[in-house]
Amino acid sequence: MTESIQLHLLAPGKRGVIAHIGGTGALRRRFVEMGIVKGETILSERSAPLGDPVEYLIKGYHLALRKEEAAHIQVIPEGEAHA
Amino acid sequence: MPETVIALAGNPNAGKTTIFNALTGLHQHTGNWPGKTVEKKEGEVETRDGIFHLVDLPGAYSLSAYSPEEVIARAYILEERPRAVINVLDASNLERNLYLTAQLLELETPVVLALNMMDDLQKNGASINTAELSRLLGGIPVLTTTANKGKGIQELAQKARRAAEQPAPAFQLDYGSKVEREIAKLIAAFDEIQFDAGKYPRRWLAIKLLEGDEEILSRVKEMPAGENLLARAERGAAHLRDMLGEDVDLITADRRYGFINGVTRQTLRRPQMDRITLTDRVDDVVTHKWFGLPIFFLVMYVMFRLVIDVSAPFLDWTDSVINGLFAHSAHALLDLIATPAWLHSLLVDGIVSGVGGVLVFVPGLLVLYFFLALLEDSGYMSRAAFVMDRFMRVVGLHGKSFIPMILGFGCAVPAVYATRTIPSLRDRILTALLVPLMSCSARLPVYVVFGIAFFGAQAGTVIWAMYALGILIAMLSGMVFTRTLLKPDVSSAFVLELPPYRTPAFKSVLIHMWENAQEFIRKAGTTILAASVIMWLLLNLPWGVSSQRDSYFGKLSGALAPVFAPLGFGNWEAGGALVGGFMAKEIVVSSLSQIYVGGAPQSAQQPNLPSELKQTAQGFVNAALRSGRILISILPGVDVTDAQGAAEDTALSAALRQRYTPLSAAAFLVFVLLYVPCVATLGALRQEFGLSWALTSAIYQTAVAWLAALVVFQGGRLLGFS
Numbered sequence: 035m036t037e038s039i040q041l042h043l044l045a046p047g048k049r050g051v052i053a054h055i056g057g058t059g060a061l062r063r064r065f066v067e068m069g070i071v072k073g074e075t076i077l078s079e080r081s082a083p084l085g086d087p088v089e090y091l092i093k094g095y096h097l098a099l100r101k102e103e104a105a106h107i108q109v110i111p112e113g114e115a116h117a
Numbered sequence: 118m119p120e121t122v123i124a125l126a127g128n129p130n131a132g133k134t135t136i137f138n139a140l141t142g143l144h145q146h147t148g149n150w151p152g153k154t155v156e157k158k159e160g161e162v163e164t165r166d167g168i169f170h171l172v173d174l175p176g177a178y179s180l181s182a183y184s185p186e187e188v189i190a191r192a193y194i195l196e197e198r199p200r201a202v203i204n205v206l207d208a209s210n211l212e213r214n215l216y217l218t219a220q221l222l223e224l225e226t227p228v229v230l231a232l233n234m235m236d237d238l239q240k241n242g243a244s245i246n247t248a249e250l251s252r253l254l255g256g257i258p259v260l261t262t263t264a265n266k267g268k269g270i271q272e273l274a275q276k277a278r279r280a281a282e283q284p285a286p287a288f289q290l291d292y293g294s295k296v297e298r299e300i301a302k303l304i305a306a307f308d309e310i311q312f313d314a315g316k317y318p319r320r321w322l323a324i325k326l327l328e329g330d331e332e333i334l335s336r337v338k339e340m341p342a343g344e345n346l347l348a349r350a351e352r353g354a355a356h357l358r359d360m361l362g363e364d365v366d367l368i369t370a371d372r373r374y375g376f377i378n379g380v381t382r383q384t385l386r387r388p389q390m391d392r393i394t395l396t397d398r399v400d401d402v403v404t405h406k407w408f409g410l411p412i413f414f415l416v417m418y419v420m421f422r423l424v425i426d427v428s429a430p431f432l433d434w435t436d437s438v439i440n441g442l443f444a445h446s447a448h449a450l451l452d453l454i455a456t457p458a459w460l461h462s463l464l465v466d467g468i469v470s471g472v473g474g475v476l477v478f479v480p481g482l483l484v485l486y487f488f489l490a491l492l493e494d495s496g497y498m499s500r501a502a503f504v505m506d507r508f509m510r511v512v513g514l515h516g517k518s519f520i521p522m523i524l525g526f527g528c529a530v531p532a533v534y535a536t537r538t539i540p541s542l543r544d545r546i547l548t549a550l551l552v553p554l555m556s557c558s559a560r561l562p563v564y565v566v567f568g569i570a571f572f573g574a575q576a577g578t579v580i581w582a583m584y585a586l587g588i589l590i591a592m593l594s595g596m597v598f599t600r601t602l603l604k605p606d607v608s609s610a611f612v613l614e615l616p617p618y619r620t621p622a623f624k625s626v627l628i629h630m631w632e633n634a635q636e637f638i639r640k641a642g643t644t645i646l647a648a649s650v651i652m653w654l655l656l657n658l659p660w661g662v663s664s665q666r667d668s669y670f671g672k673l674s675g676a677l678a679p680v681f682a683p684l685g686f687g688n689w690e691a692g693g694a695l696v697g698g699f700m701a702k703e704i705v706v707s708s709l710s711q712i713y714v715g716g717a718p719q720s721a722q723q724p725n726l727p728s729e730l731k732q733t734a735q736g737f738v739n740a741a742l743r744s745g746r747i748l749i750s751i752l753p754g755v756d757v758t759d760a761q762g763a764a765e766d767t768a769l770s771a772a773l774r775q776r777y778t779p780l781s782a783a784a785f786l787v788f789v790l791l792y793v794p795c796v797a798t799l800g801a802l803r804q805e806f807g808l809s810w811a812l813t814s815a816i817y818q819t820a821v822a823w824l825a826a827l828v829v830f831q832g833g834r835l836l837g838f839s
Contacts, residue, residue: 063181066371067179067370068612082507083405083410086507087506087507094210098503098612098614100510
C-alpha cells in the first residue's frame, strides 16, 4: 500500500498517478472536465516565479492550478508506486 | 423559408474565433447574449449549397453549466435547436477537446468536427486517422483545418451546410451496466407517469437528472409530473452512489473520458518520445524564476506606452478634426440654412462635441484591441496570468486582472474593455470596479496645476502620493468587495490552461479590432452623447443666460457646495469644476480656469474650408510622425520626444491660492482622484456589466472620495495644518 500525497506537494519534475479528487461539487466537476480523472498520470512542471500557482502536464496539455486548489487532489508519486 | 442556423462550439484556445472570422469575414455582428454580459457573435456564411446563419457559442470546456459561458452554450443548443453544430477542436490536444464533443453528441444534434491546428500536430510528428475518428463518433463528418492560414475553411462551410439537412447521427455512450439500468428505468418512468420531456432528448435528460445537474433539476421541477420524476431520479442516484461509492456525475465523467481514451488510442498516432517543444523552451524563459517577472513588466510597459502614448497624437488629431473642420463645417452649413440659434448651439456645442468625446477614444481602443488580441492569440496572456496570480490574489483578484489595472493608469475606458480577457464574471466585475481607482492620465493635469500652485518643490511628492493613494484604496476596496458584494465563487478557481504558443492570424486580429471599436461607438457612445447633451442643456437653460453662474449648471453647482463644505472647498466654482469633471476629468482644470481666469477668446475669423482640409491632412501626417517617434523612444535610452512644457498657469495659480489653502487643496485633489468615474468609463461599465454595476461604481467611489477628503481635511486641521 503506497501513501498518496496532495498534488501541490508533488515536487517539480515528478510524476504522480491521480488517486482521489476531493473538493466541493462544482470544483470537483471542473477538475474532471479538465481531464483530472482517477488513474491519469500528472506531471508537476514548474511553479510560477512567486511560488504559486503551479504548472502541470496532464493528457498532453499544460494546466495551471493554485496550490490551494491542487491540495484537493491526491496523487501516488511515481516510482514509489512500484516500491 | 426559414434561415438555416448553425452553431459554432469549442474549447477556449481551440481557435474558434479564428474559424468564425474565417467563415464569416466582415459579414458578422457582435452583441450580448440576452440578459448576460457574455459577448454573442453572429454572421452569415455563403457556400455553394446555400447560405447559413452562424452563431458563435461562448468557449467552453464542457456543457455542465459550470460557468455562465457553459450555461449559455448549452441552453442555446437545447432551446434554439440549431440545425447543426460545428465543433472546433485543438488537434494537438485531442483528448481533452473530445470531452465537449461527447457531450454535444449526447444532445442528439448533428455535429461536424473541425480538427484545427493540424499543422501543430504534424510538426510534432503525430497524425490523426480522421476516417476512423468519424466512424467511432457515429459517422459524423470530420475535417482538418488550419484556420490561421485559411486552410480547410471552404470545405468546412460546405460540410456544415450539408450536415444541417441530415438527421442527428445515432450515438450512445455506454455508461456501464449499473448506470445504464438506472437510465433505462428513468426513461421508462417518463411514460409511466406521463412526463413530457419536450425539447430535451430523453436519454440525455435521464442522465442529467441522475447526475443531479442543478439547472436541469430546477427546470424539470416546474414541468408537469416533474416532482414525481425528480423523486425517482433521486432514488436512482442514491442507489448508484451506494453501489459504486461515488457521485453519479463523477462516474459519468469518468466513463466519458474512458470512451474518449479508447477513441484517441485508435485514431491518434504519436511519436514514441516526448520531444521538447518550442512552447516548453519559451516557457522556460517566460515563466522563469528570475526572468519571468521582469519579462512580464517589460511587456506591460511596451503595451502601456503603445496604448496611451502612441495613440495620443492620433487622439489629438481626432479631437482637432471634430472641433475644427467638423464643427466649423457644421457651423457654416447651419448658417446657410438659417437654423434658430438654440438649435445651432445644441448641434455644434452639444452634439458635435459629444461625438468628438466618443471618437477621441477610438485610436487608443484600436491599439488596445490589437495588442490584447495579439497577447491572447499568441498564448502569452495565460503566462502573464500565471506569473502574476500570486500577487493579484492578495486583493482577491485573478492573475489576468493585472493588465486592466495597468491600463487604468492611462485611461479607464480601454481598461474596462480589457477585463474581457478574465475568465470568471465575478473577477471581471471586481477588476472593473477597481480600475477607475488607478489614477488615469486625465487626472494628472489637475494634480499638476494644484501641485505647482500650493506645494512648490513638493509638488512631485504630492502627485506621487495621489497615485499611491489610488492603489492603496483599490487594494482596500478589493478586500472589502471580496468579503461583501463579490464573494469568490467556484468560477474564480484558478484552473487555467496554458495553451501552446502560436502565430496569431492577423486577419482575425484586425476583424477583432474593428468589431470591438464599432461596438464601443454604438454602446458606450450613446451614454457619452446623451451626457453631453444633458450638459449642454444645463449650461444653456434657462435660455439666454449670460453667465455660467446663472445657468442651471451654476445653480446645481451652488446647490452642491454645502456638500463639499466639510471637505474644505464648499464653493460653487469647485462644485462646477467637479460636475464638469464628470464629463472628463481633465475638464476640472479647464472649467476652473474658465471661471477664475476667463475662457480663451473664440477666434472670430472663420477659417476657410480648403485651408482647413489641408491642415487636417497635415495634422494626420504629423500625428503619424509623432507617434512613430514615440514608438522609437520606447526603446530604452532613446529620447526623441519633445520635453513636456511645464504646465505653468500663473493667473490660475494666483486665483486658486485665494480660494484654497494647501490643506483644502490636498482634500480637493483626493476627491478628484477618487470621485465618480467619468461618464465614458460609466458608459463602458454599463455596456459590459449593466446599469446597476455602473451605478454601484459611481455611488461607491463618490462615497469613498467624500470620506477620504473629509479625513484629509478634518484630520489635517486637527493636526494643525491649514
